[in-house]
Amino acid sequence: MTQQIIALLIIFYFIYQQTSLYKKQALSKNEYYFWLAFWLVASGMILAIHYIDALVLSLGFSASGISVLTELAVAILFYFIFRLRLRIAKLEKDITIIVEKIALEKK
Amino acid sequence: MPSTKLDIALVIPAYNEEKNIKDVLLEVVPLVNEVIVVDDGSRDHTSEIARECGATLLRHVTNRGQGAALRTGTHYAESRGHGLIVHFDADGQFRKEDLPAIIAPLMSGESDIVFGSRFLNHQTKMPFIKKNLIMPLARLVNQALFGIKLTDPQSGYRGFTLGAARQLEWRQDGMAHCTEILALAHKNKLRIKEVPITIIYHEYGQRLSGGFKIIKDLLLGRLLK
Numbered sequence: 001m002t003q004q005i006i007a008l009l010i011i012f013y014f015i016y017q018q019t020s021l022y023k024k025q026a027l028s029k030n031e032y033y034f035w036l037a038f039w040l041v042a043s044g045m046i047l048a049i050h051y052i053d054a055l056v057l058s059l060g061f062s063a064s065g066i067s068v069l070t071e072l073a074v075a076i077l078f079y080f081i082f083r084l085r086l087r088i089a090k091l092e093k094d095i096t097i098i099v100e101k102i103a104l105e106k107k
Numbered sequence: 108m109p110s111t112k113l114d115i116a117l118v119i120p121a122y123n124e125e126k127n128i129k130d131v132l133l134e135v136v137p138l139v140n141e142v143i144v145v146d147d148g149s150r151d152h153t154s155e156i157a158r159e160c161g162a163t164l165l166r167h168v169t170n171r172g173q174g175a176a177l178r179t180g181t182h183y184a185e186s187r188g189h190g191l192i193v194h195f196d197a198d199g200q201f202r203k204e205d206l207p208a209i210i211a212p213l214m215s216g217e218s219d220i221v222f223g224s225r226f227l228n229h230q231t232k233m234p235f236i237k238k239n240l241i242m243p244l245a246r247l248v249n250q251a252l253f254g255i256k257l258t259d260p261q262s263g264y265r266g267f268t269l270g271a272a273r274q275l276e277w278r279q280d281g282m283a284h285c286t287e288i289l290a291l292a293h294k295n296k297l298r299i300k301e302v303p304i305t306i307i308y309h310e311y312g313q314r315l316s317g318g319f320k321i322i323k324d325l326l327l328g329r330l331l332k
Contacts (some may be wrong), residue, residue, distance in 0.1 A: 085327070086327075089327055093278065095169075095171070096171045096175045096280050099168055099171050099179075100171075100175065100179045100182065102168055103165040103166055103167055103179050104165065104179065104182065104183060106165075106166065107163070107164075107165055107183065
């Protein structure tokens with residue numbers, strides 16, 4: 001129970017920070033709602049951790065619900081890093097196109 | 108070297124090469140129609156020296172890598188309508204004496220693209236690890252990923268016709284462009300030839316870590332398509 005409360009407090013802190021950024025227009029509307037939904041889903045999962053334990057058990061996993069959630073979170077993180085890497089590579093390509101264009105135009 | 112100037116453009120990517128580029132340019136400028144130096148964001152006097160030596164200068168405002176610099180220079184050479192385009196280097200590793208061997212098969216119409224190979228005449232004094240580990244690995248990767256069977260998959264000394272240049276739209280900005288150009292030449296069914304060249308090693312060049320970066324860039328490049 002204590003762990004759940006601590007986790008929820010951390011999440012509420014993140015939501016508060018994020019809302020402040022949104023109000024300062026440092027975060028776009030779409031991004032704000034995406035992360036708000038993300039944290040609300042995470043809160044829901046923490047509140048329903050006993051149901052997740054039961055679900056994980058019924059699916060035949062030996063790990064507890066929180067372990068499965070952690071592993072899932074790591075997998076999602078890796079996916080986001082991969083997406084970020086692709087996005088950076090695309091930006092790099094765009095920069096090169098601009099640099100080439102400037103080089104040829106300044107000739 | 109043929110006695111008359113041929114319709115050849117030499118593309119030389121250069122990054123902080125003020126120590127070497129003058130000697131290179133003094134040797135090659137008289138041999139070809141146009142020497143195009145692409146200063147890839149150097150912070151030294153590479154640009155000024157290139158201009159003083161009579162080369163055409165293109166400047167990248169920031170460093171983008173050898174593949175990117177070669178692409179800029181090649182696009183410029185294409186726009187100038189040069190019949191043959193040769194990729195050269197700025198640090199004196201390539202020899203002007205090998206230029207006739209590179210261009211002869213292109214001039215005769217025998218080939219569309221010619222790659223210099225350090226492994227055909229055994230005169231290049233290559234570092235041991237590079238010769239016996241890095242290069243065989245590079246050959247293996249090129250064969251496995253792209254089906255390329257050439258003796259020197261990482262050779263940067265290459266020449267091609269204007270027609271071939273238009274079919275070689277490589278996307279790699281870094282050192283992986285070598286493999287990509289080879290792959291594109293195969294994919295577009297260009298007539299490929301390897302000729303022996305000798306490389307003079309002043310420094311080690313591409314290391315094993317660089318090889319892994321090339322593989323990573325190639326795989327990432329495939330995902331971006």
